[in-house]
Amino acid sequence: MILPRKSKYYVAAFALLGTLFSLAPLVIQWANYTSPIYAFENSFVVDKFSIILKGLFILITYLTFLLSINFIESDKYYQGEYYYLLLSSLLGALIVSSSRDLLTIFIGIELASTPMFLLSGWKKGDRKSNEGAIKFFLLGVLSASLILYGFSLLYGLSGKLVFSEISSHLLSASLANSPVVLLSAILVISGIGFKISVVPFHSWAPDTYEGAPLPVTAYLSVSSKATGFVALIILLTKVFAGSGSSWGIILVIISGLTMTLGNLVALQQNNPVRLLAYSSISQAGFILAPIAISGITGDYQDGIFASVTYLIIYAFMNLGAFLSVHLFSNYAGSTNFYEWGGVARKSPLAGVLTTVFFFSLAGIPPLGGWFAKFVVFRSLLGSANSIGIALGVVGAINAVIALVYYARISKVIWMDEPKSINEEKIFQFENPLKVVGVFTVLITFVSGIFPGIFSYLGEVSSIFFGN
Amino acid sequence: MTGIIISLLIVPLFSALLVFMIPNSRKEIFRPIGIVFSLITLTQCFYLLFSDYGKTKFVILSNYKWIQSYGLEISLGISGMSTLLLLLTSLLVCVSLLSIGNEHAESKGFIGSLLALHFAINGVFISGDLISLFIFFEALLIPMYFLMGIWGGENRRYATIKFILYTVFGSVFIFIGTVYAAVISYGANGALAVDFDSLASLALTSSQSKTLFLLFTFGFLIKVPIFPLHTWLPDAHVEAPTAGSILLAGVLLKVGAYGILRVSIPFFTEGFLAYKNFVAVLSVIGIIYGAIVAIAQIDIKKLIAYSSVSHMGYVMLGISAGGYLSIEGAIIQMINHGITAGALFMLVGFLYERRHTRNISSFGGIKITMPRYAAIFLFTSFASIGLPGLNGFVGEFMILMGSFNSYKFLTSIAAFGVVLAAIYMLWAYQRIFTGPISNEKNESLKDLDIRETLSIVPLVLLMLFIGIYPSYIESFVIQEAGFISETIALFKDIK
Numbered sequence: 028m029i030l031p032r033k034s035k036y037y038v039a040a041f042a043l044l045g046t047l048f049s050l051a052p053l054v055i056q057w058a059n060y061t062s063p064i065y066a067f068e069n070s071f072v073v074d075k076f077s078i079i080l081k082g083l084f085i086l087i088t089y090l091t092f093l094l095s096i097n098f099i100e101s102d103k104y105y106q107g108e109y110y111y112l113l114l115s116s117l118l119g120a121l122i123v124s125s126s127r128d129l130l131t132i133f134i135g136i137e138l139a140s141t142p143m144f145l146l147s148g149w150k151k152g153d154r155k156s157n158e159g160a161i162k163f164f165l166l167g168v169l170s171a172s173l174i175l176y177g178f179s180l181l182y183g184l185s186g187k188l189v190f191s192e193i194s195s196h197l198l199s200a201s202l203a204n205s206p207v208v209l210l211s212a213i214l215v216i217s218g219i220g221f222k223i224s225v226v227p228f229h230s231w232a233p234d235t236y237e238g239a240p241l242p243v244t245a246y247l248s249v250s251s252k253a254t255g256f257v258a259l260i261i262l263l264t265k266v267f268a269g270s271g272s273s274w275g276i277i278l279v280i281i282s283g284l285t286m287t288l289g290n291l292v293a294l295q296q297n298n299p300v301r302l303l304a305y306s307s308i309s310q311a312g313f314i315l316a317p318i319a320i321s322g323i324t325g326d327y328q329d330g331i332f333a334s335v336t337y338l339i340i341y342a343f344m345n346l347g348a349f350l351s352v353h354l355f356s357n358y359a360g361s362t363n364f365y366e367w368g369g370v371a372r373k374s375p376l377a378g379v380l381t382t383v384f385f386f387s388l389a390g391i392p393p394l395g396g397w398f399a400k401f402v403v404f405r406s407l408l409g410s411a412n413s414i415g416i417a418l419g420v421v422g423a424i425n426a427v428i429a430l431v432y433y434a435r436i437s438k439v440i441w442m443d444e445p446k447s448i449n450e451e452k453i454f455q456f457e458n459p460l461k462v463v464g465v466f467t468v469l470i471t472f473v474s475g476i477f478p479g480i481f482s483y484l485g486e487v488s489s490i491f492f493g494n
Numbered sequence: 495m496t497g498i499i500i501s502l503l504i505v506p507l508f509s510a511l512l513v514f515m516i517p518n519s520r521k522e523i524f525r526p527i528g529i530v531f532s533l534i535t536l537t538q539c540f541y542l543l544f545s546d547y548g549k550t551k552f553v554i555l556s557n558y559k560w561i562q563s564y565g566l567e568i569s570l571g572i573s574g575m576s577t578l579l580l581l582l583t584s585l586l587v588c589v590s591l592l593s594i595g596n597e598h599a600e601s602k603g604f605i606g607s608l609l610a611l612h613f614a615i616n617g618v619f620i621s622g623d624l625i626s627l628f629i630f631f632e633a634l635l636i637p638m639y640f641l642m643g644i645w646g647g648e649n650r651r652y653a654t655i656k657f658i659l660y661t662v663f664g665s666v667f668i669f670i671g672t673v674y675a676a677v678i679s680y681g682a683n684g685a686l687a688v689d690f691d692s693l694a695s696l697a698l699t700s701s702q703s704k705t706l707f708l709l710f711t712f713g714f715l716i717k718v719p720i721f722p723l724h725t726w727l728p729d730a731h732v733e734a735p736t737a738g739s740i741l742l743a744g745v746l747l748k749v750g751a752y753g754i755l756r757v758s759i760p761f762f763t764e765g766f767l768a769y770k771n772f773v774a775v776l777s778v779i780g781i782i783y784g785a786i787v788a789i790a791q792i793d794i795k796k797l798i799a800y801s802s803v804s805h806m807g808y809v810m811l812g813i814s815a816g817g818y819l820s821i822e823g824a825i826i827q828m829i830n831h832g833i834t835a836g837a838l839f840m841l842v843g844f845l846y847e848r849r850h851t852r853n854i855s856s857f858g859g860i861k862i863t864m865p866r867y868a869a870i871f872l873f874t875s876f877a878s879i880g881l882p883g884l885n886g887f888v889g890e891f892m893i894l895m896g897s898f899n900s901y902k903f904l905t906s907i908a909a910f911g912v913v914l915a916a917i918y919m920l921w922a923y924q925r926i927f928t929g930p931i932s933n934e935k936n937e938s939l940k941d942l943d944i945r946e947t948l949s950i951v952p953l954v955l956l957m958l959f960i961g962i963y964p965s966y967i968e969s970f971v972i973q974e975a976g977f978i979s980e981t982i983a984l985f986k987d988i989k
Contacts, residue, residue, distance in 0.1 A: 375603075386636065391662070392629040404670060405686070409677040423670050427663050434658055442643045442651045479561045 039096050042110040046089045046117070053082055069189045070128035075487040080124040080257055083339055087250045088117045090346055090466065093459040094242040094353065109149065112142035113246065120254040127265070128188045129178045132258055136174065139254045140167055140222060143247060147239035159238030162231045170221035170228070177214030180207055181266065190265040203269030212267045212274045216281075219262075222255030225285040225315060229308050236304040241356075244300060245349035248307045249342045256314060256338055263318065264327045275322025279418055282319050285312030286425040293432050299352040299364045302432060306388065307345060309429060313399075314338055316422060317406040320415045331488040333406040336481045340399040340474050344387040347467035350460060351381035355440065358454050364436055368443030374454040380464045382437040387471045389433040390426055395474035398481070400426060495545065496556040498538050499570050502580065502616045505535050510609035513602055525599040528591045528609055535612070536584040543581060547572045549970050551977040552756065554622040554691055565685025566676075569622030574970040575755065575825050576619040579748060582832045583619070585952065586744045587612045590737040592949035593840050595847045598735060604645055607637040608737055615741075618749055623689035624672040624757065631749065632665055638738065638746070645735040653726075653733035660726040664716035668753075671709030675761075678702060693761045700764055707765020711758045711773070717750030720773070720810055721780035724803045731799035732852075736843030739795065743802050744836035748828045751809050755825070759813070759978055763985040766816070774814040774897075778904045781807035785914035789921070794845070794852045797922055798838045801878065804911055805831045811901075811908055812893035816982045820896025822975035826967060827889025830960060834878045834886055837953040841871050844946055848939055854925050858932035863939040868927045870942075870950055875919040877957040880912050885960035888967075 056078055063074035091113065099106055119139030126132040144167055148160025182188065184207060185196040197203050220228035236244045267274060289309030296302040314337045321330025352364075354377050359367050371378025387394035400422075407419035474481070509531035513524055542548055547555075552573035560568045587608065591599070598604045614637065617630030635658060643654040675693065676686040682696055698706070716723045727747075731739050759766045784804030791797040805827070812824030844867065846852055861868040873884075880886040890912065898905045931937055942950070960967050 382636075389662075391635065392632045397629070397632070400669070401673065404673045405676060408670070408673050409680065411677075419670065423666050426669075427659075427666050430659065430662050434655060437639075438643065438651060438655055441640070442654065477560075479559075482561045482564060 038107050038110050039092065039099070042114060043089065043092050045114070046085055046092065050082065050085055053078055053085070065127075067131075069191065070131050071125050072127050073125060077124040079484065079487060080253075080335075081121050083253065083342060084117060084120040084124070084250060087246070087253070087342055087346065088113060090463050091242050091246045091250070093463045094245060094346075094350060095240075096459050097457050098240060098242055098353075105149075109146070112146050116140070116142040116146075116246075116250070120250060120257075123254050123258050123261075126261065127190050129182065129190075129193075130188055132261065133174060133178060136219075136222065136254065136258050137171055140171075140251060143167075143243070143251055146243045147235050147247065149240050149243060150238070153238065155234070156238035156240075159231075159235035163235040166221055166228075166231045170218040172218075173214050173221075174218030177211040177218060180211040180214070184208065184211075190261075194266050194268060197266075198269055203267075204273060208267070208270055209273050212263075212270060213277065215262055215267075216259070216274060216277065219255050219259045220281070223252050223259065223311050223315075224308055225281050225311050226288045226308070227284070229285070229289070232308060233301045233304040237298065237300050241300070241349060241353045244304075245346055245353075248303065248349070249345050252307065252311060253338055253342060256311075256334065260318060260331055260334065263322065264331065268327065271322035271325055271327075275319055276414075278315055278319030278322060279414055282312045282315040283418055283421045285309065285315065286422060287312075290425050290428045290432075294428065296432070297363045297365055299356060299436065300362070302364070302436070303345070303348055303352060306429065306432070309425065310341055310345070310388070312425070313403055313422060314341065316418055317403055320407055320410045320412065320418065323414060324410045324412055326410070328489050329406050329409070332484055333402040335488065336402045336484055337399040339481075339484075340395040340471075341388075343467045343470040343474075344384050344395055347380065347384035347464065347471065348388060350463050350467070351377065351384055354454075354456060354460065355381070358452070364439055365443075367436075367439050369440070369445035370454075371437075371440040372445070374456055377454070377456055377464075378437075378440055380468055381440060383468055383471060385433040385437050387475070389430045391430075393472070393475045395471040398475055398478040401478075402481075495547065495572075496570075498542060498545075499555055499572060499620055502535060502538060502620060503613060505531055505538070506609050506613035506616060510606050510613060513606040513609060516602070518602060521600040521602065524602060524605040525591055525594075528605045529588060531609065532584055532588040532591060532612065535616070536581070536588055539577065539581040539584050542572060542577045543970065548577050549574045549973055551974045552576070552622070552690060554689060557622075557689070560625075561686075565683075565687055566625065567623065567687065567689060568626050569689040569691075570620050570626070571622035571690070572620060574972075574974045575752070578825075578829050578967070578970055579619050579745070579752060579832075580616060582748075582829055583612065583615050583741075583745045585956075586740055586832065586836050589949045589952055590740040590836070590840065593740075593843065593946060594735075594737050598645060598737065601645070603640065604735075604737075607640045608741075611637040611641065611741060615745055615749070619752065623687075624675060624693070625688055627753070627757070628665070628668055628672050631668065631753070632662075634746070634749075635661060638742070641738040642730065642734045646733040646738070647735075648733075649729070650733045653729035656726050657730040660716055660719075660723070664713035664723075666713075667709045668713035671706050671713070674709065675706055690756075690761075693757075696761070698762070698764070703762045703764035704768055705765070707758055707762035707769065710762065711754055711765075711769070714750040714753040714758065715773075715810075717753070718747060718806050718810060719750070719803065720776050721783055721803065721807070722776075724780065724784070727803060728796050728799040731802070731839070732793060732795045736839060736846070739839040739843070740836045743798070743839055744832040747802060747806055748832060751806070751813065751824070751828055754810075754813060755821070755978060759816075760981050763981055766982065767985065770814040770816060774811055774901055774904055777807040777810035777814060778908050779807075780804065781811070781908050781911040782914070785911050785918060788918040789914065791918075792854050794842050794854055794922065794926070795839070796852075797854075797918060798835065798842065801915065801918065802831070802835055804915065805835070805878075808890055808893050808908065808911070811897055811904070812889075815893075815897035815900040815905075816979060817896045817900065818975055818979040820893055820900075821979050822968065822971055823889050823892025823894075823896050825971045825975060826960075826964070827893060829967065830877075830885040830889045830957075833953050833956050833960075834874060837874045837950060837957070838878060840950055840953075841867070841874065844942060849935065854922060856933055857926040857936060859927070859929045860931065860936050860939055861927040862931060863936060864941045866941050866947065870954060871927065872923060873954060874957070875923055877961070879915045879919050883961045885957045885964075888960060888964040 122135030150156035293305035317333035387396035554571035614634035621627035788800035
């Protein structure tokens with residue numbers, strides 16, 4: 028921020044290097060890892076689970092920066108502040124994944140989401156951007172207050188801040204299923220529900236996604252969502268573990284509704300960003316499903332494994348999908364994807380990438396999405412619980428519905444007759460964007476063909492739950 | 495042996511990547527590369543056919559640890575039926591590469607997608623576990639999507655989406671079935687083992703077996719396709735480019751029947767016994783319905799597409815009768831239909847390249863200008879009808895003989911399908927080839943050139959060979975058909 032306007036170019040490079048360098052301590056921590064390290068009176072922990080998630084957040088942010096470089100330079104945007112705010116949000120996400128007490132996690136959640144209020148309104152001249160930012164801000168504040176209210180109930184009951192102490196207090200006083208704890212759980216779920224945009228807390232997402240600059244939207248739909256999920260997982264399994272059967276049911280209903288509503292509305296969209304917004308709402312339903320069922324069965328380890336695996340695969344393929352939308356909407360100059368007829372012929376590389384990402388989101392093997400779906404369905408059917416199987420059926424129906432709109436975009440870009448193609452116009456596919464494309468496509472393929480790499484996560488989630 | 499099996503995957507995949515990497519300035523070598531590599535695969539298949547595994551039931555030859563903590567393994571294996579289908583696939587890929595016109599042969603994407611399709615189909619036939627079967631089953635949609643969607647006919651967008659949606663709708667059931675089977679296996683073995691050996695040793699309850707049978711069979715039946723799930727087929731066949739239609743009719747339809755023989759019946763036998771009558775009724779409806787609709791078609795490709803519905807009905811009838819002879823007939827009919835339908839689509843493709851229409855009424859009397867073409871077409875039509883001495887007869891006769899004991903009434907009705915087949919094929923032949931030349935554009939038609947003749951002749955020879963020496967091809971499937979029918983018989987006894 029302090030650099031003069033002329034040298035703003037260095038800001039991007041600095042931010043990129045900074046994020047990349049911050050991976051180094053993670054690698055060192057990973058290499059020297061023996062047992063979880065607690066700090067600040069048990070309110071902060073470094074375990075394998077948090078290291079993996081931190082790695083994920085840092086990579087996502089790095090890719091978002093790459094997406095942003097050309098975009099931010101293309102118009103009169105504030106550059107320094109842009110990177111500063113994204114980095115602050117990253118810091119919040121990193122705090123969340125290690126937090127073990129109420130204050131730390133609240134600060135983490137808010138630090139991750141507050142910069143996004145500003146960033147989503149970054150296109151100052153655009154009414155839609157302003158509208159989206161205001162909606163996001165109002166609902167974001169509401170969600171923060173809901174979370175705080177939930178926390179205050181917990182604190183009032185137990186007088187403790189650290190999760191392990193709260194949950195042992197709740198257990199020893201056999202309060203786990205008392206109405207107050209349930210109310211607190213519902214408040215927390217609703218509050219975080221806004222962050223992860225599940226039905227019925229999703230209404231801000233499409234407008235905000237549409238209005239925000241595209242790299243910010245990508246970040247919102249991937250990193251912010253992941254932060255919310257991580258916070259939810261930590262809170263539900265560390266604090267509310269005892270009352271799983273109650274919040275499990277609530278989450279099952281939310282998850283089923285989220286999948287179905289998100290999908291059905293996505294079918295109607297012609298704006299690719301809104302389509303991705305609704306599709307990511309629907310995907311959130313899938314991510315939520317295993318946690319919900321694990322609440323009912325009590326097998327948290329399995330639920331966390333399935334959800335986090337889905338989350339990681341989803342993060343990269345969804346980033347890739349936003350990249351494709353960014354490329355094509357820039358080229359075609361239209362926000363109605365039905366007008367993108369035949370654009371893939373201008374850049375077969377971009378066309379193939381797009382097809383890969385959208386087919387992967389639909390869950391077609393050998394792309395990563397299928398393994399994500401596999402672990403989720405395995406966790407649902409493996410629960411041997413009629414509710415789990417019912418949710419599995421809902422999920423299966425939704426998987427088919429989703430294919431319709433995912434396949435539609437690649438149909439348009441490959442097969443439709445060119446309408447808006449201007450032969451003279453050059454298809455812009457800048458190098459930073461190519462890096463993003465190749466990186467995400469690699470991860471999408473590798474996670475589909477060698478899903479064995481995720482088996483490590485199974486072990487890690489057991490470590491997470493063991494401490 | 496393991497090396498050969500893996501190379502069945504690697505060679506097509508490598509050739510597809512190779513084609514994609516050659517610059518467009520050397521477009522004339524795309525086709526030779528494809529042909530050479532599919533000939534390599536063809537040779538490997540012949541080697542397999544005459545090896546120890548060319549006549550057995552399914553044997554798993556190699557296992558690879560895939561997801562260790564789940565105990566999930568990738569298993570690859572081979573059997574008599576698989577080998578024959580692999581052979582058919584390589585042959586059809588090879589001749590369709592030879593048969594296509596230059597417009598497609600010089601397109602990198604087209605040849606590359608075709609070879610990628612070859613890779614995925616090979617994968618289906620050598621999969622030794624449910625997961626890899628599912629993955630390859632789905633993976634073949636991606637090249638097919640491009641083949642149909644980019645190089646297809648006028649209405650290709652609608653047809654492609656319909657094809658993809660139908661198939662994926664079925665695949666979701668297969669997917670859920672796979673996960674369910676894995677979960678049951680986890681309860682029994684402590685590992686998500688879904689390879690065919692572990693599945694065979696799984697003790698399923700009656701309701702589990704029925705559920706799993708329904709899940710898998712529904713997915714496979716869409717692919718076969720059985721009446722009333724067949725409506726994607728005419729659109730897909732008509733709109734796909736010639737090479738796509740050849741592989742679609744020749745091999746992809748067999749993938750469904752293969753899945754039922756490989757997975758649904760041996761592992762979920764109780765479910766099969768509960769629902770086989772239902773499947774049999776649907777297949778006979780399909781035989782008659784497909785044939786009657788074929789009579790009414792004015793588009794040659796659509797006519798052949800509906801005839802496929804009818805012919806695959808025989809396969810399903812043979813499978814659901816469940817006897818030794820009928821299952822053997824069904825496997826042989828799968829191979830035979832692959833050859834004849836592939837040849838018919840290729841022939842229609844030749845005509846389409848010359849005239850850019852497939853409308854029967856725009857032809858007439860072209861026997862005069864294209865005598866060689868007319869002779870081959872007539873020969874292939876006879877094979878398709880099931881004239882004794884040609885391949886079509888063998889499979890249908892065995893199916894009808896084998897099914898008669900179980901379904902006297904249904905089989906009698908199904909036999910009428912043969913008569914209807916004669917009507918639609920010969921009537922079409924009459925309208926296209928005989929009489930005076932009714933359209934002056936047909937006066938200057940060129941007969942088949944050497945390349946085209948070379949690509950159809952192997953198929954014609956096979957029709958003749960299987961027709962006069964059926965016991966040779968039978969010898970490769972005896973053990974496998976015996977194994978499947980014994981599994982069914984054994985289960986009946988236990989009940």
